[in-house]
């Protein structure tokens with residue numbers, strides 16, 4: 001018999017804040033805002049979603065990264081990325097790019113469309129000190145390479161990272177051992193999943209609304225609201241009458257000092273200053 005002590009629950013909820021990044025792309029910053037500066041190992045979560053080309057056309061021209069990973073999950077629209085090491089690719093709806101910036105690269109992320117909807121997420125995942133200066137690496141997957149598990153009646157789960165019902169997502173990152181799921185719940189459907197032990201976890205509803213938790217601890221999570229999860233490992237999510245879609249993300253916390261400024265995330269202020277020097281001297 002299970003008890004509610006085993007149940008995961010919503011510790012707090014956070015709404016994203018309107019923000020602008022790149023050359024003026026409008027987005028919603030959910031992690032990395034004053035309300036939730038980080039959730040170790042996660043440094044930032046942006047949701048971008050708009051039908052208005054003027055909100056995204058300027059894109060993200062050349063900019064550097066060092067010391068962490070950027071994870072782009074496209075829902076709608078097409079984005080072309082190019083870096084200064086000769087890597088280039090086109091992100092299409094449903095694709096994922098897990099980019100390990102490591103010791104550094106300079107890249108651009110530009111919309112490859114002039115009309116229509118652009119929608120998706122960018123998550124920043126920290127790297128441990130021992131991996132911050134590794135060579136840059138891409139794990140990039142077309143939609144067909146990301147498994148979808150029918151996890152119950154009215155429950156469909158895209159497994160980007162982690163394991164659901166024995167089905168593993170394509171992303172490998174031993175440092176933080178991430179879970180990244182895109183969960184679609186039909187009206188009234190519910191699903192239970194055991195969260196990885198000792199990891200920090202959040203759920204972010206982006207269509208419809210859900211209830212998360214069990215019994216008296218169950219709480220509603222509205223669309224565009226992030227839930228920081230805590231308590232036990234057994235997470236229950238249930239959709240309301242309109243159905244729901246959410247991402248569920250978890251990772252092993254690094255518990256290391258963070259020195260960050262803009263696109264550089266290191267452990268010490270000295271390393272941060274070295275990142276600026278290396279970038280200015282063209283060593284990325």
Ligand code: MN
Pocket residue numbers: 060063065070107109
């Ligand atoms: Mn970038």
